[in-house]
């Protein structure tokens with residue numbers, strides 16, 4: 001295997017992200033998520049380990065499907081409370097030089113005109129290190145916060161997002177020509193108005209007549225990530241994503257999703273490998289197997305199963321408190337995260353999933369079991385995912401913070417490097433140039449955003 005693996009620390013601006021209950025561990029500091037020092041420290045550690053970046057999840061709404069109200073999520077800190085992910089990026093960018101950022105923003109509740117400026121602002125401040133993880137959301141509780149009674153239908157959310165993307169592409173790529181910004185002190189001309197064009201869009205869901213508020217940033221369109229692996233989600237990824245974060249429970253399950261996204265990308269006129277695929281992996285590592293398992297048993301005592309069930313129930317749109325623990329869970333159309341439900345029903349290769357079996361998996365308070373072992377054993381698991389699943393990289397959720405990221409950086413990264421699986425240093429340039437080994441910060445010519453580019 002000659003390809004380098006891409007690795008992101010996976011985090012969220014909250015206490016309980018994926019592995020619920022870990023915040024109770026005496027060495028965990030994640031309850032300081034609302035301080036600048038916490039994020040600065042995380043970023044410094046990630047860059048010390050040459051990680052590609054920090055990937056920040058986000059959620060709009062609360063988890064109120066389990067037992068019909070949000071009290072379990074609130075009590076356990078399961079992604080509630082949650083602060084804005086974009087606002088912590090400048091803190092992390094300021095203390096690092098190369099680290100990239102993949103930041104989740106939901107398209108359903110915010111007009112593209114405003115988001116275009118916020119992402120351009122971050123691309124300026126990070127000097128081209130910003131990526132956007134495009135999601136369409138999955139919670140009715142979010143819709144209620146926005147004056148609606150329920151969220152739009154699952155596939156319709158993606159239809160709206162398709163148009164949303166076209167508006168953004170035009171704002172980022174078309175509105176300001178290259179060379180528009182002159183900063184000519186003598187002539188008193190900051191920017192040349194003849195090179196700045198309003199975007200006029202009359203679509204089914206959006207209408208605007210406006211110039212982009214920001215001047216062109218280093219990458220213009222940020223690196224586009226996407227998360228959501230339902231059939232409709234994959235179609236969306238194949239058209240728009242440069243990186244897709246998939247939910248798969250095994251390398252074999254990943255392989256079929258990955259092959260499908262790559263095939264759909266080709267059908268959309270893009271190269272199969274123009275989309276990089278990422279999977280989540282929780283890691284507990286020790287210098288010896290005994291050290292790793294002792295650590296795991298120690299962490300395990302803090303796993304919060306109720307918090308994990310509250311998160312999972314909202315993800316799949318089914319109240320797991322109402323099911324018999326031994327009743328097989330069957331696929332039904334919900335308006336939530338379809339791919340999460342498919343993973344334990346229609347796309348599950350082995351025997352039927354029940355609530356009891358799900359709870360058995362939740363050893364660290366997450367529906368995905370961690371990998372536990374020595375650095376060499378962890379690297380072997382990662383290699384299997386890359387070889388069998390054909391994925392390009394991993395998002396590593398924290399367990400006990402910041403210890404789990406430090407352990408990965410100090411113990412696993414050197415072994416990955418020795419085995420030629422991970423870079424020894426950062427490449428030059430923007431996040432896009434680093435990820436795709438190109439010499440332009442701008443989006444690939446075969447991507448739909450590029451059709452709005454204006455010749456200089």
Ligand SMILES: Cc1cc2nc3c(=O)[nH]c(=O)nc-3n(C[C@H](O)[C@H](O)[C@H](O)COP(=O)(O)O)c2cc1C
Nearest residue numbers: 057058135136137138227228229230233247338339
């Ligand atoms: C691996 C993975 C990670 C996701 N992360 C988020 C997230 O951070 N925030 C969010 O609102 N939705 C997230 N989603 C779900 C997306 O919102 C998605 O647009 C929606 O639920 C539909 O997903 P689906 O296409 O898998 O059904 C994620 C989905 C997957 C598969």
